[in-house]
Amino acid sequence: MSDASRTKTPQFSLETLLTHAGREPDDQFGFVNTPVYRGSTILFKTLADLDAQAQPYLYGRAGNPTTASVESVVTELEGAHRTRLVPSGLAAITIAVMSCVKAGDDILITDSAYEPGRKFADGFLERMGVSVRYYDPRIGAGLAALMRPNTKAVLAESPGSLTFEVQDIPALAQVAHAGGARLIVDNSWASPLYHRPLALGADIVVHAGTKMFVGHSDAFAGTISTTEAAWADVERVRALLGFFTSGDDAYLVARGLRTLAIRMKEHQQRALEIAAWLEKHEEVTSVLHPALPSHPDHALWQRDFTGAGSLFGVVLKPAPRAAVAAFVDHLELFTMGYSWGGYESLCLPVAIRNARSVRPWSDEGNLLRLHIGLEGVEDLKSDLAAALERYALAR
Numbered sequence: 001m002s003d004a005s006r007t008k009t010p011q012f013s014l015e016t017l018l019t020h021a022g023r024e025p026d027d028q029f030g031f032v033n034t035p036v037y038r039g040s041t042i043l044f045k046t047l048a049d050l051d052a053q054a055q056p057y058l059y060g061r062a063g064n065p066t067t068a069s070v071e072s073v074v075t076e077l078e079g080a081h082r083t084r085l086v087p088s089g090l091a092a093i094t095i096a097v098m099s100c101v102k103a104g105d106d107i108l109i110t111d112s113a114y115e116p117g118r119k120f121a122d123g124f125l126e127r128m129g130v131s132v133r134y135y136d137p138r139i140g141a142g143l144a145a146l147m148r149p150n151t152k153a154v155l156a157e158s159p160g161s162l163t164f165e166v167q168d169i170p171a172l173a174q175v176a177h178a179g180g181a182r183l184i185v186d187n188s189w190a191s192p193l194y195h196r197p198l199a200l201g202a203d204i205v206v207h208a209g210t211k212m213f214v215g216h217s218d219a220f221a222g223t224i225s226t227t228e229a230a231w232a233d234v235e236r237v238r239a240l241l242g243f244f245t246s247g248d249d250a251y252l253v254a255r256g257l258r259t260l261a262i263r264m265k266e267h268q269q270r271a272l273e274i275a276a277w278l279e280k281h282e283e284v285t286s287v288l289h290p291a292l293p294s295h296p297d298h299a300l301w302q303r304d305f306t307g308a309g310s311l312f313g314v315v316l317k318p319a320p321r322a323a324v325a326a327f328v329d330h331l332e333l334f335t336m337g338y339s340w341g342g343y344e345s346l347c348l349p350v351a352i353r354n355a356r357s358v359r360p361w362s363d364e365g366n367l368l369r370l371h372i373g374l375e376g377v378e379d380l381k382s383d384l385a386a387a388l389e390r391y392a393l394a395r
């Protein structure tokens, strides 16, 4: 799809954009996929060329055709003005935040935020003279009571990737804008296929591209997509800080994106089936999955999302740590590890108690986070059923 045909409102379905956007075979000798470009130095032919700075690429750190290819796909999916590919999801968060705040400003962050983002705020922003406060993820329009004249950014993540509260993005956007702040949304869980925060009023959307976009647990990347008004600040901070993503990693993101729609569909279906099944199990006290009618934010999820991700939480009846070990140590298919989004299923015990400041997590049960991969769903259920039996015996 050429630049000229790129529009803010896609005429094609998101599935079609995923397969066709960001590819320029005519510029690549007919090859379907934009190949890996590696390079720092980009040559100029004449002094006039150097002075004009009009070439599409000037120096490798600002990007190359492989990174640009990924950026244009994500721009179309998010309905954004532009997108930057950055080296990790965490870098996407830190750059987006720094594009909004300076010394003397204030930022409000959801209490359910991805923990390394929280550590960045507490350990770095505070040191740079920015005040950091947290809000209840279910606060909605009540955020207005927390706004201060110097509040310049609101950082949301919906749903939270450990506890799965859904946030009222239109309400947060309205409050943020009324106070002169920008709303940043981490949209990693749903992907732009199932949730489009810019259309709901957000200014900046970030993704841990490492997760669903890459989809194979083998590369790091982040993306920052913005409205026209927010773009210049984001790009300035990225360029000043020297963030760059290699063509090799960009290629893996592009490769993953081509099959995102079909993977999301399969992850969603398996995750929902397993979540509903777990909900009925006697060792389970609750399942934290916004697409289940029992979830407290189900109505909000139905209003703003068109689908669900691979990731959800399950709270098991209170039991000593040894019972959790009995559950996870002998799983046959699920494996234990940080991250998520690959084709393989993961199960991670989560220690949430110390990660909250606004509304402490009081559930006494053991919280596990599951990423449902692309294995056969009955095999996954058998693995979990055996684990629940071990848990019950050890409890």
Ligand SMILES: *Cc1c(COP(=O)(O)O)cnc(C)c1O
Pocket: 087, 088, 089, 090, 091, 114, 157, 161, 186, 188, 189, 207, 208, 209, 210, 211, 220, 221, 222, 339
């Ligand atoms: C993993 C994750 C990130 C950070 O991504 P990295 O690429 O690991 O830095 C950010 N947000 C969410 C919701 C994540 O799950």
